[in-house]
Every structure is written in C-alpha cells, then in structure tokens.
Amino acid sequence: MTESSHRSPILVTGPARSGKSEWAERLALQSNHTVTYVATAQVNPDDAEWQARIAQHQRRRPPDWQTIAAPVDLLTPLQAATASDCLLIDSLGTWLANLLEQDDSLWEQTLQDLLTALIATPSRVILVAEETGWGVVPAYPLGRLFRDRLGRLTRQIGRIAHPVYLVTGGHVLNLSQMGTPLP
Known part of the structure; x- marks a missing residue:
C-alpha cells in the first residue's frame, strides 16, 4: 500500500440500519x-430511543477505543491525529444535521475545510455517511x-476516498x- 493510498479516507455509505457502522468498525x-471513535451525535437525555441507539453503538466498540464527542467540530480531531491513529467518524448525516442552520456560504467553507483536513491528516480515517435521496423529494425545504x-x-468525500x-x-x-467514479 502506498503512502498516498494509506492516507486516503475510507467512505462507508448506505441506508439506515444497513450495517454501515458495523462494517466501519x-x-x-x-x-x-x-x-x-469520533461521535457526531448530540446526547439527548430526554430521548430514550436515541439513548438506546447510542448505547448499542457503544456496546459494540472495544474497550480500548477512545471516544471523542464531536457534534460540530471535526477539524480538531483530524488535525490532532497522527499516522498511528485511525479515526472512525460516525456519522456525517448526524454531523450535517447539527450544522444545518449554516447559510450556504458558511456551509461551503465548512465543507471545504473538512475536505482539506481529510486530505492533510496523516491518520487513517473511516467515515460513515447515510444515503438519502433514493426516495421521494422531501415536501419541506429543510428536508430538501x-x-x-x-x-x-x-x-x-467519495472523490477523495479509497x-x-x-x-x-x-x-x-x-x-x-x-464502479466508475464520475469526473
């Protein structure tokens, strides 16, 4: 494996409950x-079902894995990682939902900063992303x-991942x- 392919992020994508996180793990x-493990979920103690989902993920992880809560800031863990680290970022959809109020200009900067950090980090990075858009167009603007x-x-991310x-x-x-990547 070449150094450049070692540094390429790995992208794991698919629909809900498909096994994405398990494969990434x-x-x-x-x-x-x-x-x-870079967790993008925000803990909500009033949502028992959400807490159960988080607990299920936690039970699968080996005890020697460190967990970092990063519901908004993915740059800090990417910039702090070393060549001997593997960051598992789960999930991009949850991270995006936490930033959805950003206007288009700020979101573009956030996206570019993330892509730059992914390319620059010396660590192995595995990203989990939900697939949406295989069904109907959402009826409301925030969903779209x-x-x-x-x-x-x-x-x-798929363009730089391998x-x-x-x-x-x-x-x-x-x-x-x-597959064949789009140009």
Whole structure:
C-alpha cells in the first residue's frame, strides 16, 4: 500500500440500519492502528430511543477505543491525529444535521475545510455517511436542504476516498472495485 493510498479516507455509505457502522468498525479493527471513535451525535437525555441507539453503538466498540464527542467540530480531531491513529467518524448525516442552520456560504467553507483536513491528516480515517435521496423529494425545504447537502458532501468525500463501500441489505459492496467514479 502506498503512502498516498494509506492516507486516503475510507467512505462507508448506505441506508439506515444497513450495517454501515458495523462494517466501519470492522475496518477500524483491521487497521492495526489506535482507534478513536469520533461521535457526531448530540446526547439527548430526554430521548430514550436515541439513548438506546447510542448505547448499542457503544456496546459494540472495544474497550480500548477512545471516544471523542464531536457534534460540530471535526477539524480538531483530524488535525490532532497522527499516522498511528485511525479515526472512525460516525456519522456525517448526524454531523450535517447539527450544522444545518449554516447559510450556504458558511456551509461551503465548512465543507471545504473538512475536505482539506481529510486530505492533510496523516491518520487513517473511516467515515460513515447515510444515503438519502433514493426516495421521494422531501415536501419541506429543510428536508430538501439536508438531502441535497448530504448528497453533495458524500459525493465530495467519495472523490477523495479509497475505497468507497456501499452497505445495503446487510451486504457490503466495494464501489471502488465495481464502479466508475464520475469526473
């Protein structure tokens, strides 16, 4: 593996409950690096169902993995990571939802800053992203904004990521082997 391919982020994408996070966790275990789980979810103690989802993710993680809560700031963990680290960022959809109030100009800067940090970090980075937009167009503006921004975010990261995996129906497809990237 060349140094440049080692530094390429890995993207794991797919629909809800497809196994994306589990596949990303497996890749992190196989990295033979010190793993830091970068959690983008905001803890809401009043939402028992959300707490149960977070607890399920926590139970799957090995006890030696460090966890960093980063609901908004992904740059700090990316900039602090070393070549011996593996960052598992779960998930981009949740992170985006936390930033959805940003106007278009600020969002563009946030997106560019993230892409720059992903390219610059010496660490192995595995990103989990939800796939939206395979169904109907949302009937409300905020839903359309979320879907459009997440689609563009995933596509931009997909341009610099290798490999890119699609997890659906409990199966993993390596899109980097099977697909052709758009120019």
